[in-house]
Amino acid sequence: MTATMIKEFRLPDLGEGLTESEILSWKVAVGDTVTLNQVIAEVETAKAVVELPSPFAGVVAELHEQPGTVVEVGKPIVSFEVDDAGSSNGGGAPAAANGSAGALDTTTDTTTSANGTPADAAADAIGSPAKREPNLVGYGAVVEHSGRPTRRARGQAPEAKSPAPEVSAFAEPAVSPQSGTEVSERPRSTPPVRKLARDLGINLELVPGTGPGGLITREDVQNFSGVTEAPVDAQVPDAKGERETRTPIKGVRKFTAAAMVQSAFTAPHVTEFLTVDVTATMELLARLKGNRTFEGYKLTPLTIAAKAVLVALRNNPSLNSRWDEASQEIVQFNYVNLGIAAATPRGLTVPNIKDADRLTLRELSTALTELTDTARAGKTSPSELSGGTISITNIGVFGIDAGTPILNPGEAAIVALGAVRKAPWVVSDELAVRQVMSLSLSFDHRLVDGEQGSRFLADLGAILSDPAMVMTMI
CATH class of the missing domain: 2.40.50.100 (RNA polymerase II/Efflux pump adaptor protein, barrel-sandwich hybrid domain)
Structure with missing residues (x-):
């Protein structure tokens, strides 16, 4: 047999x-x-x-x-x-x-x-x-x-x-072959509707079903509870007069919230700001886009800024480290896994580019494009979200100039890139219209002294103000 x-x-x-x-x-x-x-x-x-x-x-x-x-x-x-x-x-x-x-x-x-x-x-x-x-x-x-x-x-x-x-979600209740009696485990509904009822604390046995054959629909549950679906940040009554919308805290948002609380109340944060003239960087970016060597590559201010961060780390390695509480040791990384904060439909994620310090500008451009596309598609793997050593958050894409970014847990520093704006600037003692950007640097004061953080931020600003300064740092 x-x-x-x-x-x-x-x-x-x-x-x-x-x-x-x-x-x-x-x-x-x-x-x-x-x-x-x-x-x-x-x-x-x-x-x-x-x-x-x-x-x-x-x-x-x-x-x-x-x-x-x-x-x-x-x-x-x-x-x-x-x-x-x-x-x-x-x-x-x-x-x-x-x-x-x-x-x-x-x-x-x-x-x-x-x-x-x-x-x-x-x-x-x-x-x-x-x-x-x-x-x-x-x-x-x-x-x-x-x-x-x-x-x-x-x-x-x-x-x-x-x-x-196959057991269908719409199947009629089972009938016991021994007794011929109907065995019903729960009211007839689909799995998503049952989940919605659980989230809202509603007993489905009390909800009248208006679907085919008495099937309980999502609308039935919402009407019974008096809650309708709307954006998380809705603050005004909708057409039916509801004043609140509740959304379960789970998934990426739940993890991010816990991580940010842990980081904010574990690592002593210090944030410094520097506004720099990035006209030379923007001119370099325009030249690179017209260069056949970079044809087909997506180049943005983030691409250049990421490369500048990697160069500035060479002279300021303390910002590429981790505080190991268990062993009471400072772990200095001899590689850079560069995290890039990405806003996705599922919430904020910070995937990282492994060994970013070994990449050329073209390779870095490709890695950034793939990272962004994967994150937006919701296909970022757990391995891509772990092991970061320092991060960048590009708040400039939202038109924001500066902020106080919270460290990614386990990292010593994070850089926030502000929007590139035209502004009056003093050049050779004369007022001129230049393209400027604000840089925000948050760091763990257990690992990074004020002097070390300031030197790193000054080096980063120097590179973005005059890309030729890279020659003095490599």
């Missing part, structure tokens, strides 16, 4: 010790046949939206969580039915890269014979060691599993080689 196995996949740690993720959408349904590494779900961590690949080849037996649900790391999210015979050559998760000895398991397997008898019981009786499958790379800490059989939705045991029926 052919044996089948139920493989349970638990939510992995997707980077930096994150404790939870939200299921945004499933790319598969119960009964679907999937291949190894096929994308099965899209989840949102506190840092990024991540596509989850399937660790098995087989049939989706059960989806344990609905879209919109926040799930803790280590909790089961999906079960697969795979052939026992094929589990060793295609049914398991791929091995960790580079021969990593500490392969971390996020799966549980249960072998079941064709007649439904657990086959692993016999193995336990003779003391056979538990079988471990290799995991997907970087999928978090080892989770101890109970080894109990995983059941399908609504308690139906799987039959060998028979794909599980």
Whole structure:
């Protein structure tokens, strides 16, 4: 008889010790046949939206969580039915890269014979060691599993080689075959509507449904609660007279808020300002755009300013360091992972360009373009959001001149670039119209003395005032 196995996949740690993720959408349904590494779900961590690949080849037996649900790391999210015979050559998760000895398991397997008898019981009786499958790379800490059989939705045991029926969000309540009585777990609604009700603290059993067959719609929930969807910063009554709109704090916004609070109340911030004449830099930028060497490259004031920051760091390495509280050490970085603050539909993120100090101006331009496009598309990976050593925030694109930026946690400094504006400026004792920019530098006073911060800001200003000054710093 052919044996089948139920493989349970638990939510992995997707980077930096994150404790939870939200299921945004499933790319598969119960009964679907999937291949190894096929994308099965899209989840949102506190840092990024991540596509989850399937660790098995087989049939989706059960989806344990609905879209919109926040799930803790280590909790089961999906079960697969795979052939026992094929589990060793295609049914398991791929091995960790580079021969990593500490392969971390996020799966549980249960072998079941064709007649439904657990086959692993016999193995336990003779003391056979538990079988471990290799995991997907970087999928978090080892989770101890109970080894109990995983059941399908609504308690139906799987039959060998028979794909599980798809359960529709609009299906009628199940009927028990033993009693013929109707079994209803919850009012009829879609997963997003159930999530909205949870967020608003509404019992769906009290909400009358106006959709087909009594389906409870989003509008039903909103009308019942008296809350309508509107921009987060809405402060005036809308057409229906509501004066408030509540939005759950989660995902990137939740992570950013926690990180900023931690940074503001852990690192003693100091902010300095410098306004400089950047006319020469803007003229250089215009010449570069007309140069065939830079044809096809996107060059902006940020590109030049980023390069200037990297050059200024060479003479002021204290701004490229980290305070290690646990070991009571100052960690000096001998490389620069340059963070660029990016405003995205999901909130503020700060992805970084690895080893930016080794890049040419053209390579830096390409890296900045890719970073921005990826962030706006919401596809920034957790690895791109971690490991930064110093950051830049370009507030000038919003028409802002200066600010007091908060440090990215774990970094010693952040530079805010103001808008480039035409303004009266004294040149050779005469008043002239020049292009000027304000620079704001916040730094951790535990790591950076006032003199060191001032010298760095002065060097950065000197480069942007006269790009030829780079020749004296390299």
